Amino acid sequence: MGEATAREFATHGARAIVIADVQDEKGQNTAVSIGSNLFTYVHCDVSDEEQVKNLVESTVKAYGRLDIMFSNAGMGRSTHACDQSVLDMDLAAYALKGEAMRPKNVADAVVFLASEDSQFVTGHDLVVDGGYRGSSNISFSIDNIANPLNLSWDIVHLRYDFINFNFEKLLSAEATGEATAREFATHGARAIVIADVQDEKGQNTAVSIGSNLCTYVHCDVSDEEQVKNLVESTVKAYGRLDIMFSNAGMGRSTHACDQSMLDMDLAAYDKLMAVNARGMAACVKHAAKAMVEGRVRGSIVCTASKATSAGYHKFIDYVMSKHAVLGLVRCASMNLGAYGIRVNCVSPGMVGTPLLKDMLGYENEEEDKVVESTYTLKGEAMRPKNVADAVVFLASEDSQFVTGHDLVVDVGYRG
Structure with missing residues (x-):
């Protein structure tokens, strides 16, 4: 070794x-x-x-x-x-x-x-x-x-410029999804499909990366038929699906309450679970079917959360949904290993994104200070690109024997 x-x-x-x-x-x-x-x-x-x-x-x-x-x-x-x-x-x-x-x-x-x-x-x-x-x-x-x-070592910064894939499909135009799309483009992906419900932002991201490399498709992951059509159209256009980064998610579906145990809005719960848990399952299911049918030893990466290792006094539906993602990854990795398909997740800690700002109600500078105060590793605030680097690793052949794993990117979060 x-x-x-x-x-x-x-x-x-x-x-x-x-x-x-x-x-x-x-x-x-x-x-x-x-x-x-x-x-x-x-x-x-x-x-x-x-x-x-x-x-x-x-x-x-x-x-x-x-x-x-x-x-x-x-x-x-x-x-x-x-x-x-x-x-x-x-x-x-x-x-x-x-x-x-x-x-x-x-x-x-x-x-x-x-x-x-x-x-x-x-x-x-x-x-x-x-x-x-x-x-x-x-x-x-x-x-x-x-x-x-x-x-x-004088050169510590490494780049993986030998990733073996034809294209990457991302399921979010939000901060982490956009950062990951750009990282895949930097690392040599030949075709990227971004799917989201935020059409203007998704289209602008695709154009900024390059229309010869990146395209945008509208997809609401809570609707399985849309996910199925998305995967099928991608395979039809590019011949195969090598990597799925399933990043769809919401922090909360309503501002009416904080989803604590005594005042949980179950209608809001159902809406969030339809995206964060059911939608994630639909993405893994149809990506896996495309890989099995195409005989592709592919990689599926899901976005979980540091919340999977702890409870929280509010946002209970969000925390539950991320525990579900971790369970999905562990089970899917066992189901799909026989086909050579790897399934992993990345669990970010507190990272400066619009989703976190919305959940905690902070302004940008205030958000950074609060986020950095939770780190044991000091120096600077974590950004979506740092999470994207972990996703690229899990999608690449450098993690060829990593499956069913939760890669925690949390800067030593103290909770």
Whole structure:
């Protein structure tokens, strides 16, 4: 894993990399094979804190700073005398079918987490497991491994310019949808269809991205027939559907009440659920059917929310709807893995968007101050583009073995 990640960092432009291990011959050979002008090897036993301290200090002294640390040291068991810590894995237990996962697939996730494309992702466990279902027909043991990869890196900002897709379909012209459409265009999407009920804004966004690349279609996702027609017309126009970003949603359907438990307006509840939960299910259903029929190993990304990990004293219908999205993603990933289709969601924390401003009733500057006060990671306020970067990662082949996962982009939200 350490070797594969070192090679991925080199591919993505790292200028100086230090490999540290107790396997001296292997570490030195890896450094030489990648390039001695870029890589160096240092012996380090991470169970000895003084050696770790000296490793970091020598790296900073040699390169001036330490930008990224990939701590990959670990062992499967400390002795072959007994199987006290043997890991049991059934390689047939992947829910996502197609091929076996390799160290490079994990390395791709590490590079994403180290890059500025995950600038507002912190405290997060990015699971790369192919939708592992956890049976134990095949067993194997791992020998002693201790290979942290320490990187002194001058170029941290990475771009994924090798995404394998023909087009992307977005279901919102709002802030996050628009930002994501622009990111897909930047990363090489050849055809993008934006669908929304906000016709003027959707059409203007499509024109600004480029009419040769992006088109707009009116679609109310609460009407399944409109979703079905949208997907079918897209496939008819472009031949296939590779990626669906299902971003449709509303914060509240009425300003008459805050949807707390004692004064919940169930008519407003039904209207919101028709978009946020039922509409999301319709989008996943018809995108999946198009991918299965077209034999496309596609990617479906839904917008959930940080609200899926907590309750709230108001906006109960919104919170419930986002819990439903997470359940949908987990179930759909199991259903569709046999076809090689990945289903994930991105859960933004408090990000400056018109939806948040409407829900909380803040003006722009006030909104930024309130939003930043909830972050554990300080520096600046999160923007829709930061969420878009996470969506692009989940849609790309760099997340080839990530499915059924909720990628939380919340800047370490404190609640």
